[in-house]
Amino acid sequence: MAVGSRRNARERALSLLYEADLKGSVVSRVLAELPVPPQRYAAEIASGVEQHADEIDGMIARHAIDWSLERMPVVDRAILRMATFELGWRQDVPTSVVISEAVELAKAYSTGESSGFVNGMLAAISRELRGEEYKLGTRP
Numbered sequence: 001m002a003v004g005s006r007r008n009a010r011e012r013a014l015s016l017l018y019e020a021d022l023k024g025s026v027v028s029r030v031l032a033e034l035p036v037p038p039q040r041y042a043a044e045i046a047s048g049v050e051q052h053a054d055e056i057d058g059m060i061a062r063h064a065i066d067w068s069l070e071r072m073p074v075v076d077r078a079i080l081r082m083a084t085f086e087l088g089w090r091q092d093v094p095t096s097v098v099i100s101e102a103v104e105l106a107k108a109y110s111t112g113e114s115s116g117f118v119n120g121m122l123a124a125i126s127r128e129l130r131g132e133e134y135k136l137g138t139r140p
Contacts, residue, residue, distance in 0.1 A: 005039065005041070006041055006101075007101060007104075008039065008042075009038070009039045009040075009041035009042040009045065010041075010042070010045065010082065010101055010105065011105065012038045012039060012042035013038075013041075013042040013043075013045035013046045013049075013082050014075070014078055014079060014082060014105055014109065016030055016031065016038065016042065016043075016046040017046055017049060017078035017081060017082060018074055018075060018078050020046075020050075021074050021077065021078060022074060026050055027046045027047060027049065027050040028047065028050060030046075031043060031046065031047070045082050045085060045086065046082070048085045048089055048090075049081045049082055049085045052085060052088070052089060053081075055088070056081050056084045056085055056088070057069055057081070059084055059088075059125055059128065059129075060077075060080050060081070060084060060121065060125070062128075063121055063124045063125055063128075064121065073110055073111060073114065075106070075109050075110040075114070076106065076110050076111075076114050076117065076118060079102050079105050079106055079109075079110070079114075079118055080102070080118060080121055080122070080125075082102070083098050083099065083101070083102035083118070083122050083125075084122070084125055084129075086098045087122070087125060087126050087129045087130060088129045095126045095130055098122070098126075099119060099122045099123065099126065102118050102119075102122055103115045103118055103119050103122075105118075106118040
């Protein structure tokens with residue numbers, strides 16, 4: 001799958017997670033209600049987040065010092081969830097790509113401070129999940 005299409009799939013997965021969160025629903029219901037299914041990778045990410053929700057949210061909560069998941073902006077929470085899923089359950093995607101893509105989504109769709117918050121959170125989460133040192137602000 002080309003880089004651009006994975007980027008588009010991540011944007012679509014973000015919108016699916018955002019929609020489910022705002023509706024107080026689950027991703028599987030949102031997917032079932034779509035008239036046209038999303039790209040396969042978008043559905044894989046969104047469904048993976050749903051399938052591993054407890055583990056993912058626990059990991060985010062451990063690293064979110066003085067922040068509860070409920071206090072985070074919905075977009076940031078969705079970005080962190082999908083990036084944590086990719087870090088933990090998609091070993092075929094390099095750490096730097098996961099974090100860079102998540103930071104770009106935060107820049108495009110969230111607050112001015114969100115990209116730094118997402119970068120720092122995912123650097124810590126990647127060390128836990130992959131045992132890799134990720135330097136803040138680096139690019140693939």
